[in-house]
């Protein structure tokens with residue numbers, strides 16, 4: 001059996017960023033992923049590196065907005081090749097996304113836009129600079145530019161994997177409560193197992209953390225799921241859009257990001273409509289989204305679009321009332337560290353906190369390099385909407 005310093009379980013953004021930082025710090029660290037590198041939630045996320053603006057729509061800078069405020073700066077350094085992880089090869093969809101309000105919501109948000117609170121995070125755009133589809137005479141709302149980049153999640157995962165593939169293994173991890181640091185990595189196809197012993201393990205398995213904690217007979221920490229019903233539409237005529245549409249509530253009414261699918265532009269629609277859509281079936285959700293888009297962008301024709309929908313869980317530390325946690329969760333119990341990043345954007349903070357927990361526990365880097373056993377590496381995950389059914 002091989003002995004290493006740390007095993008990270010899960011190859012989503014939390015696991016990959018943590019692995020990168022551990023290896024830089026001299027830890028002999030490996031990662032095990034059961035399906036595809038890129039994770040379940042991470043590859044399916046909208047790729048927005050939030051700075052908290054959307055959490056301040058209620059008019060004040062709450063704990064969520066403060067906690068995430070530093071993240072775009074940390075990511076931008078990485079994207080410029082000058083940060084803690086080199087992301088200079090990642091495709092950036094946009095360096096600044098947009099926030100728009102419909103005419104009916106303008107008066108409500110005017111004070112917020114004008115407030116000091118937001119002045120270094122967003123700036124009003126001159127009408128002459130409005131991009132499509134807002135450069136239309138029928139658009140009578142207001143448009144702001146936010147200092148928040150949007151990344152191509154497939155490119156992000158691929159870039160991280162290129163740097164870390166030597167230390168990644170394919171397999172479904174099974175843990176044993178009597179020996180928590182002994183990791184059994186099962187190849188589902190061959191039925192064979194790889195056994196590795198670590199000084200510390202990091203559970204970064206997203207939704208899979210619940211079952212791993214169960215295998216360790218741990219009742220805490222407890223995970224919550226907050227599903228969203230995302231809508232997808234694609235057409236060659238759609239312009240690429242990266243924007244939040246404001247509503248009367250503190251949540252964006254719609255959050256639209258775009259990717260390329262089959263020579264077409266594909267809009268991926270989240271926001272309030274995705275949160276409220278969890279009790280709608282696929283057809284109902286598509287219809288609800290069509291109605292919303294017609295209301296907020298009435299001059300656009302969506303008749304030529306193909307539609308789809310995706311229900312997916314966000315998994316986080318449990319909070320009272322199943323609310324979104326303000327920050328990421330990282331906690332250590334003996335030799336097991338459990339993490340839920342809450343947001344893609346929080347991955348750098350997760351990794352720093354894991355390293356902090358290791359040093360608190362006296363687990364210092366051994367600077368060893370265990371030889372890689374003969375064992376398959378995981379594939380890269382692909383966007384779930386590449387295999388979806390369109391109608």
Ligand SMILES: Cc1cc2nc3c(=O)[nH]c(=O)nc-3n(C[C@H](O)[C@H](O)[C@H](O)COP(=O)(O)OP(=O)(O)OC[C@H]3O[C@@H](n4cnc5c(N)ncnc54)[C@H](O)[C@@H]3O)c2cc1C
Nearest residue numbers: 010012014034039041042045046048173206208342344345
């Ligand atoms: C639709 C959607 C949109 C979002 N948009 C944004 C956004 O724009 N910006 C933002 O900041 N955040 C966003 N988020 C939140 C963000 O995506 C998540 O917080 C983050 O990606 C979670 O990362 P993770 O690594 O913990 O989990 P995941 O990405 O789910 O990765 C966990 C990995 O663990 C693996 N695994 C599970 N069990 C085992 C096991 N037993 N053995 C081995 N491997 C295992 C899984 O296969 C998976 O690959 C969004 C989330 C969703 C669902």
